[in-house]
Amino acid sequence: MKHTVVIGMLGTTLDKRGKRENRWTKWRPTVGLCQQQGLVVDRIELLHQPKDKGMALQVVEDIAKVSPATQVVLHEIELRDPWDFEVVYNALLDFTSRYPFDTEHEEYLVHITTGTHVAQICWFLLTEAHYLPARLLQTAPGEKKDRPSPQGIYSIIDLDLSRYATLTSRFLRDRQHSVSFLKAGIETRNKTFNALIDRIERVALRSDAPILLTGPTGAGKSFLARRIYELRESKHLINGRFVSVNCATLRGDNAMSTLFGHVKGAFTGALRPRAGLLREADGGVLFLDEIAELGLDEQAMLLKAIEEKKFFPFGSDKEIGSDFQLIAGTHRDMQQWIAEGRFREDLYARINMWTFRLPGLAERREDIEPNIDYELQRFARNKKTQVRFDKEARTLYTTFASSTQAAWRGNFRELSASIARMATLAEQGRISTILVEEEIEQLKSNWQHQQPIASFSAVPENIDLFEKRQLETVIEVCRNAVSLSQAGRQLFAVSRMQKKKPNDADRLRKYLARFGLSWEELKDQQ
Known part of the structure; x- marks a missing residue:
């Protein structure tokens, strides 16, 4: 079972009951949490101001008496004005951002009874925005005959907080950071693409329905799929793995086995059982690149797995379950594929709820220059060496790359290879005009000889x-x-x-x- 962890603030009024023995007859919310019959608290993360440390230590001592198994961890936070919304929100957000949540082994509750009303609202907002992978915990004194019960009562609540419309500027900045994260920090200039990424960010944080990414090969579908996963994971919306496969590499029994797993002896060569990628993606994200290349049998089983969260491993008569989010990618015209009988219409309807077409590099020429910088930075990280263009060389390459002479049929993958070639051949970390001229000739030659199949x-x-x-x-x-x-x-x-x-x-x-x-x-x- 998961451990129960309560996060809350020291109540400077309600938790302050002195050191005399009569304090045990009074309701103290933080101490009372550890006296509940139906709630076992393994750890309390207790926030307090530096001036209240003595009171916090007294609470820790009293909790040790009523619940020795409960660990209390104290956190000092400085609040210049506990009634100032911006001050409190920023302090709690900083704490939340640094806290090492472990949702696989721990369940979190946010105690909203103590602290100022401003603090309570901030806890609400942070929990609703998934900065805290937690539910809300409320306590009250309760009644025992004519006097309050020192243990009090508690309730775990899930509230619709949509009526809270006031968000701080920091919350807005964080959303902008999410959009930037999906773009890997690249300052893209194409308005259509920026609007597309903004919409993808909202969908990624609000929906776990399948996402279909279309567009030409090399447009960045695989890269974006992983960034969507990492964004959702950072908000504690998923706790499983990112599992990826290119469906164009799957054929016959290998396709069934790779996706759905198999039992021992299911086919020639199946010497031991295999879990399969759908099972491995349980709780996480399964990215099926080039999904249009799947066979019709695999498509039928995938549809069942998406709708029912269950499927049969190859060669087995026993169903297994897996709850994953599907992200699919394809460069095919799906309507044409359906018309030709190569893709199931019912599966397409299921994965077509959120469809985003990623434009090719030639459609985003204004984004070529910032992507050149990104590729240079990536090369530097991978090779542990800095490479830069000479001024004239950069102008020459950027002018050509952004012009209609550059076909960029391989899109961003081709741009990445182009930058990597020049960076590898650069002498003393400088890309010269001679290197650029040679690269331009190579690109032109490649495009001249490329023909559609x-x-x-x-x-x-x-x-x-x-x-x-x-x-x-x-x-x-x-x-x-x-x-x-x-x-x-x-x-x-x-x-x-x-x-x-x-x-x-x-x-x-x-x-x-x-x-x-x-x-x-x-x-x-x-």
């Missing part, structure tokens, strides 16, 4: 859509591989494990021959 004359037109899509994938892998054998190993990564002597190159050569194609022909068409 669908434009390849190698793909026959008189074949079924199913085989056409499959062949396009094979051609793409072949184009990016350095040899026929490497392409075969990648394409047959799962099935080759079941063969004693896999001949991937021969198998791939025979597949291409069915369509009148050859490895040499595909490489010549690059």
Whole structure:
């Protein structure tokens, strides 16, 4: 069972009952907390002003007598004016921000009976905003015949605090910090993108429904998904892991096993049971990148898991549960995918509640310059070395990168690689105009030779859509591989494990021959 931790302030009036024996006949809220029959308090985090330390020590001593198992931790906080809203709010927020909450092992209650009315309102606001992963605890003297009971009574309450509309400027600054966090601190200038991130921040803190991130490859979907998780975790909205997988890498039995787990002997090679990613994401976030690439069987099981929080591991007749938030990513046109029968319409309806399209780099050219700075800083952190542009070199690169000459088909991933190349080759930490000119020529050459797969004359037109899509994938892998054998190993990564002597190159050569194609022909068409 979790330990119960109470956070509250010393009551300078209600907790002040002197040192005489008759104090035990009077109701003292903080001491009375530890005398409740139905409430076991393992620890009290007691806040007090420096001038009240003597009273605080007396309370600690009395709690030790009525509840020896209760630990009391004293915290001094300086309040210049305990009736000033800004002073109290900032002090309690500072305490909350520093406090090491452990929601996995502890349950937290905020005692709102003691302290000024201003302090009580601040506790309300901080709890509602999830700075405190806690419920509210209220105590009262209660009645015992004609006199108050020294133990008093208590109640744990959840209130709708929406009527409290007055928030401090610090609260607003913290929300702005959340938006900046999602952007990794990059001072983006694109109005559309900034409005998008602002909306994502509000959704991330208010909803645990599935989120769908769309947009071109390299637009930052994976990066944003992790930042959403980290933001929710910082507000104690989740306590599980961030689990991520690219669905384009999952095929056949491997897809089922990776996502839903399997029992021993479920298929050839299943020598031991596997939990699966859905189970690993219990209490946290599951990010399914390129979700459109999932097979229809996996889609059906995923829909059940989202709606019912239960699913069957591969090869098992026993359901297991997992409560996770789903974030999905895709670069596909989902409506077209549904029309072609490649994605379930009911699953799309379930994950389409919050859909955000991330624009590509070419649509946010005004954000290229701050992202260049970010990539340089990231390179410096990773390599432990500072790299800077010469003044003329920076102007040259920024002008080109922000112009229509720069296609940026790989989006932010391509920009990151470009900066990393120059930073790696920089002499004495300086990126020169010569390096920039070489990089610009390399980028231009890359974009000149890149062609959409669908434009390849190698793909026959008189074949079924199913085989056409499959062949396009094979051609793409072949184009990016350095040899026929490497392409075969990648394409047959799962099935080759079941063969004693896999001949991937021969198998791939025979597949291409069915369509009148050859490895040499595909490489010549690059």
